[in-house]
Amino acid sequence: MERVVTEKDITIKDVAKHANVSVATVSRVLNGLDRVSESTRKRVLKVIDELNFVPNTMAASMVKKKTNMLSVVVPEIQNPFYTAVIGGTVEVAKKAGFFTLVVSTNGDEAEEAEFFESFLSKNVDGIILIGTHKEAEFYRTIRKPTVLVDRYINNSGLDGVMIDNYRGAYEATRHFLEYGHERIAIIDGAHDFNDGKDRYWGYQQAMVEFGVTPDPKYHKQGSWLEESGYRSTVELMQSEYPPTAIFAANNLICQGAIKAFRDLKLDIGEDISLIGFDENELAQFVQPRVTVVRRPTHEMGTQAAEMLIQKIKENDADQSNPKKVVLDVELMKRGSVKKLN
Amino acid sequence: MERVVTEKDITIKDVAKHANVSVATVSRVLNGLDRVSESTRKRVLKVIDELNFVPNTMAASMVKKKTNMLSVVVPEIQNPFYTAVIGGTVEVAKKAGFFTLVVSTNGDEAEEAEFFESFLSKNVDGIILIGTHKEAEFYRTIRKPTVLVDRYINNSGLDGVMIDNYRGAYEATRHFLEYGHERIAIIDGAHDFNDGKDRYWGYQQAMVEFGVTPDPKYHKQGSWLEESGYRSTVELMQSEYPPTAIFAANNLICQGAIKAFRDLKLDIGEDISLIGFDENELAQFVQPRVTVVRRPTHEMGTQAAEMLIQKIKENDADQSNPKKVVLDVELMKRGSVKKLN
Numbered sequence: 026m027e028r029v030v031t032e033k034d035i036t037i038k039d040v041a042k043h044a045n046v047s048v049a050t051v052s053r054v055l056n057g058l059d060r061v062s063e064s065t066r067k068r069v070l071k072v073i074d075e076l077n078f079v080p081n082t083m084a085a086s087m088v089k090k091k092t093n094m095l096s097v098v099v100p101e102i103q104n105p106f107y108t109a110v111i112g113g114t115v116e117v118a119k120k121a122g123f124f125t126l127v128v129s130t131n132g133d134e135a136e137e138a139e140f141f142e143s144f145l146s147k148n149v150d151g152i153i154l155i156g157t158h159k160e161a162e163f164y165r166t167i168r169k170p171t172v173l174v175d176r177y178i179n180n181s182g183l184d185g186v187m188i189d190n191y192r193g194a195y196e197a198t199r200h201f202l203e204y205g206h207e208r209i210a211i212i213d214g215a216h217d218f219n220d221g222k223d224r225y226w227g228y229q230q231a232m233v234e235f236g237v238t239p240d241p242k243y244h245k246q247g248s249w250l251e252e253s254g255y256r257s258t259v260e261l262m263q264s265e266y267p268p269t270a271i272f273a274a275n276n277l278i279c280q281g282a283i284k285a286f287r288d289l290k291l292d293i294g295e296d297i298s299l300i301g302f303d304e305n306e307l308a309q310f311v312q313p314r315v316t317v318v319r320r321p322t323h324e325m326g327t328q329a330a331e332m333l334i335q336k337i338k339e340n341d342a343d344q345s346n347p348k349k350v351v352l353d354v355e356l357m358k359r360g361s362v363k364k365l366n
Numbered sequence: 367m368e369r370v371v372t373e374k375d376i377t378i379k380d381v382a383k384h385a386n387v388s389v390a391t392v393s394r395v396l397n398g399l400d401r402v403s404e405s406t407r408k409r410v411l412k413v414i415d416e417l418n419f420v421p422n423t424m425a426a427s428m429v430k431k432k433t434n435m436l437s438v439v440v441p442e443i444q445n446p447f448y449t450a451v452i453g454g455t456v457e458v459a460k461k462a463g464f465f466t467l468v469v470s471t472n473g474d475e476a477e478e479a480e481f482f483e484s485f486l487s488k489n490v491d492g493i494i495l496i497g498t499h500k501e502a503e504f505y506r507t508i509r510k511p512t513v514l515v516d517r518y519i520n521n522s523g524l525d526g527v528m529i530d531n532y533r534g535a536y537e538a539t540r541h542f543l544e545y546g547h548e549r550i551a552i553i554d555g556a557h558d559f560n561d562g563k564d565r566y567w568g569y570q571q572a573m574v575e576f577g578v579t580p581d582p583k584y585h586k587q588g589s590w591l592e593e594s595g596y597r598s599t600v601e602l603m604q605s606e607y608p609p610t611a612i613f614a615a616n617n618l619i620c621q622g623a624i625k626a627f628r629d630l631k632l633d634i635g636e637d638i639s640l641i642g643f644d645e646n647e648l649a650q651f652v653q654p655r656v657t658v659v660r661r662p663t664h665e666m667g668t669q670a671a672e673m674l675i676q677k678i679k680e681n682d683a684d685q686s687n688p689k690k691v692v693l694d695v696e697l698m699k700r701g702s703v704k705k706l707n
Contacts (some may be wrong), residue, residue: 093484102443102449102453111443112443124480124481127443127469127470128465128467128468131456140465148489283651306648307647310625
């Protein structure tokens with residue numbers, strides 16, 4: 026924000042003037058209607074952003090129409106991480122007198138956008154969002170109190186509850202290194218969001234600090250799903266120089282790795298060392314149990330819901346000074362890392 | 367329904383007259399407001415039911431206001447069974463152009479009722495419901511197209527997609543008996559709904575058919591959660607005459623049993639035989655894998671969504687001839703049952 030403007034001075038006409046379009050066009054953009062070219066839409070949104078313009082109707086509806094509904098919007102609901110966040114949100118929302126609607130976007134940007142336009146903009150008081158959109162632009166058009174969870178989008182203007190992905194991955198990798206491992210592999214998925222990027226970065230930094238050059242053949246990048254973790258683990262273990270340790274960068278990849286070790290008849294903590302990111306059912310079941318980076322999943326939901334309800338009560342749609350809360354992670358040392366030194 | 371009436375002839379006045387109350391009272395009951403005594407409320411609902419009265423406003427809104435929203439209402443969302451049903455629903459709904467809102471009632475009747483009154487009656491076109499209410503009365507007041515899943519409530523007047531719980535439990539128990547087991551325990555939760563009742567009944571019937579009298583000390587009834595399955599298993603195995611076989615009547619109880627055997631250092635399929643109801647992560651992980659009664663969870667969701675969308679399209683709120691679909695279950699024989707004969 027380069028210049029300071031007083032929000033109440035700004036009208037839709039100012040936006041139209043600055044963007045060099047008609048008022049009708051601004052209105053179409055605001056209502057998410059099509060028949061506006063992508064370049065025009067971008068220009069209008071840029072002006073809205075620069076002027077920090079809040080549409081009257083929306084501001085008014087935000088003041089008047091209370092629905093006592095919150096929505097948690099997640100990419101999918103089968104991963105226990107998401108259901109834990111939802112559980113935390115529902116708990117806090119309920120106590121504060123809000124109902125919670127859960128929406129899965131199937132990781133589809135178009136679906137997410139349509140949902141915001143058709144439903145969420147009217148029917149809920151606020152939103153907890155684990156977003157699917159990668160660009161800040163989408164988030165800046167949200168005119169409801171919204172708190173991002175887990176995935177943070179820079180310049181989105183939104184509050185967020187995150188965890189320190191970098192530190193979690195760093196600690197895990199350092200633990201391997203301190204136990205004498207050097208052939209340390211990482212299995213992860215796409216680096217679409219901060220979480221994936223930061224986990225990879227944490228791994229890389231720990232390696233470099235210990236004077237070990239990360240070897241590209243020990244970075245297996247697939248999807249964030251179990252099947253991908255299974256396949257990558259098998260490939261790593263059947264390669265010419267298998268790693269002595271694997272960092273599985275999420276819960277499902279870790280479960281895939283554990284199943285692969287079962288099928289390859291490799292003993293965890295003996296034949297292969299393993300650390301997962303996020304608690305999971307199998308990590309807690311096998312013996313020895315698997316060391317994981319634990320994050321407060323339920324608390325991410327409660328914390329986000331508290332922040333959101335506060336915003337709703339204060340009728341705060343200010344996006345100029347977003348608040349980011351970063352919760353701590355913890356390396357739960359169990360028996361899955363063999364000491365080589 | 368004892369007498370045939372033409373719905374359009376019935377007005378709120380008729381209901382008031384038949385129930386011997388004021389029109390205002392009927393209206394209060396219809397809108398779920400309090401300050402109506404329980405006995406009056408029951409009387410009014412009975413008359414509404416007898417006359418097959420559909421309130422004008424609701425009938426009208428059902429015709430006119432399409433929201434293109436469905437809702438899946440479940441008791442909780444952490445159990446993979448529910449997320450599988452939700453997944454199936456979302457898949458079909460999406461193809462048909464509907465968004466799906468997921469609502470968890472936390473197994474709380476008051477919360478469920480409030481949700482129907484405050485939100486669902488207005489904002490969605492139809493509902494897939496795994497209900498928390500035990501009495502048919504609640505279901506008969508729902509004026510939106512609704513399909514019950516899993517738990518069927520007799521006299522609810524609603525369509526339903528169920529599975530054959532009786533047969534699943536019967537086949538599991540019979541498998542134990544055919545392999546020479548007689549000390550067969552069952553671990554289950556409350557018999558609040560048809561599923562729990564039918565599974566117990568299937569177990570009992572198979573025993574009786576094989577001339578084995580079910581022994582009450584082999585029936586451990588707790589909650590339907592993992593902790594309860596774990597505790598019951600430990601108690602059974604540490605009792606004076608431990609069973610040789612355990613039927614774990616849902617997925618979570620089965621996971622609890624598997625964890626208990628791990629901690630008791632008992633080999634499944636050797637020291638103890640086990641069959642679970644519903645697929646679960648641990649049953650597929652341990653070796654030998656655990657025999658389970660498998661039901662088409664995802665298909666329960668798709669089937670229910672198809673029925674619901676059909677009802678919405680036909681604008682069918684007729685509750686006089688509910689349609690029940692019972693899907694098949696399958697005993698997946700793996701290695702967890704020892705042959706004693």
